[in-house]
Amino acid sequence: MPFTLPPLPYETAALAAQGMCQETLELHHGKHHNAYVTALNGLIESKGLAGKSLETIVAEAGQAGADGLPVLNQAGQHYNHVLFWQVMSPNGGGDKLPGALAAKIDSDLGGLQAFKDAFKQAGVTQFGSGWAWLIIGADGKLKVTKTPNGANPISTGEGQPILGCDVWEHAYYLDFRNVRPNYLDNFLNKLVDWEVVAGLMDKGGLSTGQAA
Ligand code: MN3
Numbered sequence: 001m002p003f004t005l006p007p008l009p010y011e012t013a014a015l016a017a018q019g020m021c022q023e024t025l026e027l028h029h030g031k032h033h034n035a036y037v038t039a040l041n042g043l044i045e046s047k048g049l050a051g052k053s054l055e056t057i058v059a060e061a062g063q064a065g066a067d068g069l070p071v072l073n074q075a076g077q078h079y080n081h082v083l084f085w086q087v088m089s090p091n092g093g094g095d096k097l098p099g100a101l102a103a104k105i106d107s108d109l110g111g112l113q114a115f116k117d118a119f120k121q122a123g124v125t126q127f128g129s130g131w132a133w134l135i136i137g138a139d140g141k142l143k144v145t146k147t148p149n150g151a152n153p154i155s156t157g158e159g160q161p162i163l164g165c166d167v168w169e170h171a172y173y174l175d176f177r178n179v180r181p182n183y184l185d186n187f188l189n190k191l192v193d194w195e196v197v198a199g200l201m202d203k204g205g206l207s208t209g210q211a212a
Pocket of ligand 1: 028032081166168170
């Protein structure tokens with residue numbers, strides 16, 4: 001099976017004190033994310049994906065529009081979750097950002113609080129399922145955006161994501177019930193590992209190392 005479910009970079013109970021309980025991570029990583037990986041592997045032969053990287057598959061599926069949706073739904077969600085697990089940590093949260101990231105957020109987005117407000121707004125206003133993003137846009141500037149369902153800024157051609165928050169109900173229902181705004185506040189203030197985000201900014205995005 002070419003695509004694999006990467007292990008979480010922390011124990012499933014590690015984020016419980018920060019608002020993401022063990023059961024959420026067990027279900028979200030072990031069941032939901034794993035199902036996307038299994039489904040994507042089932043499409044490799046019929047969709048001619050062999051030999052392509054996950055990032056290439058996501059970009060090409062996005063460019064294919066409606067015809068690409070069956071692949072994008074699975075490949076996008078695999079990519080999105082690989083990123084999502086990495087940008088949270090038991091040491092996450094707080095407002096102390098690495099200097100280069102803080103400076104870029106100041107210059108491109110008007111400061112940390114303005115960024116948080118925009119990111120939360122993107123997540124709250126994504127109708128139904130989807131994702132809120134901090135991306136490096138095509139012009140090199142940081143931007144906040146959102147995408148529906150399994151799409152992401154690579155599939156839409158908007159840029160490279162360096163922070164993403166899953167706003168599908170399965171991401172927050174056990175911890176926050178229906179109150180998505182509180183989940184987004186908690187994510188931004190208690191879960192985000194800013195060192196990881198800064199590292200992704202330096203590298204120009206995430207290389208998952210996953211390929212068909
Ligand atoms: Mn999810």
